[in-house]
Amino acid sequence: MxxxxxxxxxxxxxxxxxxxxxxxxxEGPVQLGANGALYGLSDDGVPSDAALEPLKITSISQKAEGGAQHPNGDALTVSDAFLRNGGGEINVMMQDIYAKWPYEDLGIDDYLPKVDRITAQIAAHPNSERFVYIPFNEPDFIWYKLNGPQAEYEVERDRFLQHWKTVYQRIRAIDPDAVIGGPNETGYYPRFLRDFLTFAKRENVLPQIMTWHELNSGSLRDFQGHYDNYRALERELGIGPLKINIDEYANRRDLSVPGQLVQWISMFERNKVYANMAYWDAAGNLSGQVVRSNIPNGGWWLFRWYAGLTGDTVKVTPPQANTIDTLQGLxxxxxxxxxxxxxxxxxxxxxxxxxxxxxxxxxxxxxxxxxxxxxxxxxxxxxxxxxxxxxxxxxxxxxxxxxxxxxxxxxxxxxxxxxxxxGTGVPATPSVPWSASYEAESAAITGGTVHTHGTVQNANGYAASGTKDVGSLNTPASKVEFTVTVPEDGAYDLAVLYGNQSGRPATQKLSVDGAAPVTVTYPSTENWTYRAKQDVRLRLTAGTHVLTLAKGDAEVTLDRIDLTRYTGAPSASYEATLADISGRPSFDYASSAGTGTGALGLRRGDKAVFDVYAPRDGYYSVVPRASAPVRIALHGTASAALPDRPLRLYLVAGNNRVTVTSGHASLRSLDVSGEGSNAGVLTYGAGDAVLTGGAKVVTSAHAPGGAYIGNLGNSPDSTAEFRVDAPRSGRYLLVVTYAHNDRRDNGHAYNTDIMSRTADITVDGAAPRKVTFKNTWSTDDYWTVGVPVDLRKGTNTVTLGNPTAWAPDVARIDLGRIVAQN
Incomplete structure (x- = not known):
């Protein structure tokens, strides 16, 4: 730290x-323009509402409905999730109707009927005004050659401009109110833009939104010049100013990295343009900011902070303006x-x-x-x-x-x-435990190779801590020995930043000072450079130790280890003055004493919404620091809470949106602690289900409980029914532990086209609820999804199935009453 x-x-x-x-x-009101993503959503529920809503996303880019470019991410399909979570505009990448990359060039006559069909679908949508038509994607090298010698350029330019006019007019003929964005080049090309804008103005086919891409590290240096040049060009031609959307930005090395992303965000927000992060890997994780479907990483928290900016942005002068990889801010x-x-x-x-x-x-x-x-x-x-x-x-x-x-x-x-x-008083000193980091490339390496990633020279390589990692740990003798020094006896949390390319859970052997090793299991990652983090708790004595990670049953790449003194169950104090609010609560800074910067005055109709992190599914202690009783709502149920008294709430792994209301209370913070207790949780394994159709119990060493339900769904007759004995009536959280690895290889050099599965969940005789389950990278990796359900006291039936497609493999279900009795 x-x-x-x-x-x-x-x-x-x-x-x-x-x-x-x-x-x-x-600089004007906060716009939040830089929080978008290309293929940021893959399905309704991927990412989850709790991961999506807090970011206040202003625009996303998705493919046309029924497009063959990728297996999911269709604009109309994901629009419900996007819009119900406060999303702004949806850029529809119309050429993603094609299957190949670069798009197969079958001629404009082949494209026009597709344009007609896409436009008719959008025009008929009840929220059609929230969609933006993007007719061409990177036309400077796909279908046209707009960056060549002048003679070739002029021929290709004229061909594109005629096609732009034709497509533009076809869209407007079907949807007169259409908002159209373009021309959407791979970068900023002033020669072409001058000709394009001149033509578009003369022919009355100007886009309403100007779009281009900024996809290399040089953009951190050059974008300001691009923006200034473009605005000057508009003024010269008597156009606009048009809204700008940089609808693909950033390198692969930037995504998920808070320090890299803040450089991009600051320059886009300063210029009040909209911008969507690029799609380099898997859809449905907001361009690398969401783990699984609901778990924040460091990048997610940066965008959560960004979404928390209010009022006006103000001028920031960095040490080196418009310079790659330097200190920047907003x-x-x-x-x-x-x-x-x-x-x-x-x-x-x-x-x-x-x-x-x-x-x-x-x-x-x-x-x-x-x-x-x-x-x-x-x-x-x-x-x-x-x-x-x-x-x-x-x-x-x-x-x-x-x-x-x-x-x-x-x-x-x-x-x-x-x-x-x-205000008066002294703020409480934050508790910051001792912590130290150790790079794998600086450790003692046997049977491994140091690799370099994510530099300016290799900007589209994956990020690595310190730009290096240790891979090729694939011999029986392969190991990495870290020499660490800790200040005192006690427990320490070891976090290993790793990549797992084995296609299944992989292991290494961890030993301290040559003692008997223990096994560390690493869940699968997309590839060996796609970093994840695994946590292990150790007991160490004060002084220097050698921590050895040696090859286990498969090859694992090591990037960095973090060692942090364990000081008790995780806890966090979420400050009320920094929560999302609705209504007209007051802000009171009369006292600085204790935790929190001040207090939020809640009256009837006011709400404060907190984004509460849980390391795993389970029960946590939630304490409102308030002057009077409040009501706390979570997962669709609410409960009264007394000031400074703990409430036992069932949280899902990752982010939880917790709402606090009151008729009259001063709220300072919401304090949350715990490690996710399962006490009082109802648990049912694969063997407890009554199976019908082809569903069957399959033994598995990797499944929790040693087995899972396979062959579930793909027929109305194939179901799994759990008979649940609820001690009380009320709202419960149903947590499904599942696995599946559906994907489609479309031949891209990048973009891992993973697919989701769905299951219909029925409680007693209620209407089924369709729930989406994201790909878990392998059939041996098990994740969880939480679904609120209502149970009555006594026996209930919870049924999972899918009448038309395969449901995921299900290893277990857990049910916890959301507000537990203390």
Missing amino acids: AGALPAQGTERATAPQRLTVDLAAS ASLDRSRRQAQVLLGGSEGDADVVVADVPRSVFGRTVTATVAEAAWSGYEGQHAAPRVLARTKVKVAADGTVTVPLRGLHRMSAYRIVLTPA
């Missing part, structure tokens, strides 16, 4: 970088909430964040500065709620500035600084 707010007078070998925020220089000021927020990252070392023109009328003479870190946890590595590193009172200087010193920044991390008025 980075240190923050060190004592005055601390000496440093190198002067800190300086990032300046000017609260008096508004900031906001909300006068009504009396909050300023700064998001920054992209560089290691030390930095001073200087916030200038701090208005005394808003903040007074002293502020509370709260600093937190969102670290890189891999594309598939879970990340708990970002840890608060410091919460300190700081006086506003005579010149109206507040300086927040940050020390020991990590290049791949992003940081959030929140400034609020400082």
Whole structure:
């Protein structure tokens, strides 16, 4: 963890970088334009509502309904999930109706009937105004050659422009209110754009949204010039200004990496353009920000912070503007909430964040500065709620500035600084346990190879901590020995950042100082460079030790290990003043004492929504720090809660949207602790089900309980019925433990086209509910999905099946009453 707010007078070998925020220089209302994704959704439920809603996504790009480019991600199919979770616009990639990449060129006459069909489908949709037609994708090299010598360019340009006009008019003939985006080149090409805009204006076929792609590391340097050049071109031609959507951005090395992504977000938000992250790998995870379907990684938390910006963005001056892989940031000021927020990252070392023109009328003479870190946890590595590193009172200087010193920044991390008025009392010092990281490439390596990834030179390679990892650990003698030093006797959490290319769970042997090894099991990952994180608890004595990870039953790539002192069950305090709100709650900063920056005053009609992380499915203690009783709602049920008294709630693994309401209460925080207790949970294994049709119990060493239900579904007669004995009536969470590995190989050099399965879940005689189950990377890897259900006291039947397709393999179901009796 980075240190923050060190004592005055601390000496440093190198002067800190300086990032300046000017609260008096508004850039306009927060737009949240850079939070979109190409193929960010694959199905309804992938990603989950709880992972999708908090990010307040303004646009996504998906394929035309029935398109053959990928097996899922159809725009109309995912629109219900997107729109019910507050989504903005859906860019429809119309040429993704084709199966091949690059698209098979069958001529414009083949394309036009497809355009007609797509347009008719969208025009008939009840939310047709939320769709944007993208008629061409990367036309500068697909179907046309728009970057060649001048003579060739002119011929190809004229051919494209005529086709643009034809397609544009076909869309408008069917849908007169259509919003059309384009021309959607692979990059910014001013020669072509001048000709395109001139033609489009003359022929009355101007797009309503200007789109192009920024897909290489040089974009971090060049985008500002592209944007400025484009706006100047508009002014010269008397056009616009048009809305801009950079509907594919970032390299593979950027996705999931908070410190990389903050560089992209800052330049797009500063210029008030919309932007969607690229689709380099698997659909349905918001371009690498969501683990499985519901679990946040470090990138997700950065976008959650981004979604939490309110008010106006303000001018940020970084140490080096428009420079690749340097410290960048964005900031906001909300006068009504009396909050300023700064998001920054992209560089290691030390930095001073200087916030200038701090208005005394808003903040007074002293502020509370709260600093937190969102670290890189891999594309598939879970990340708990970002840890608060410091919460300190700081006086506003005579010149109206507040300086927040940050020390020991990590290049791949992003940081959030929140400034609020400082009230009376002293803020509680955050508990930050001892932690240290060790790179695999710096350890003692036997029978392995150091590989380099994710550099500027190989920008579309996968990210790796320190740009290196250790792979090829495929001989019997292969091992990596880490020399670590810990400060005291006790328990430590070891987090291993790894890749598993075996196509099934893989193992390594972990030993401490040569003692008898224990087995570490690594779930599958998409490939050997697609990072995940596995946690192991150790007991160590104070001093130096050698931790050895040696080859087990398959090859595993090692990137980094993190060692953190275990100080008890995980806990987090979610501050009310930073929650999502509705209604008109008040913000009270009269007291800085204890945890939290202030309090939220709730009245009838007000809501505060918290994003609560759970490391696994199970029961947790949830405590409202409030002045009066409140109601806490979760998974469709609500319960009264007393101030400072724990409520035992059943949370799903990953993110949980918890809503707090009250007729009259001052709410400071929602405190959550626990490791996911299963006490009181009803559990039924594969062997407990009554099976019909072809469904059968299959023995498996990898399935929880040693067996799973296979051949489930693909017929109305193939079902699994569990007879559940509920101790009380009420709302329960049904957690299904499942596996499947459906995918379709369409021949792309990238884009892993995994497919989801669905199951109809029926409780007693109620209508069935269709639930989506994402691919688990192998048939031997088991994940969970939680579904709220209502049970009556006594015997209930829970039935799983799928009359038209295969359901996933089911190993177990668990049912926990959402609000448990204490």
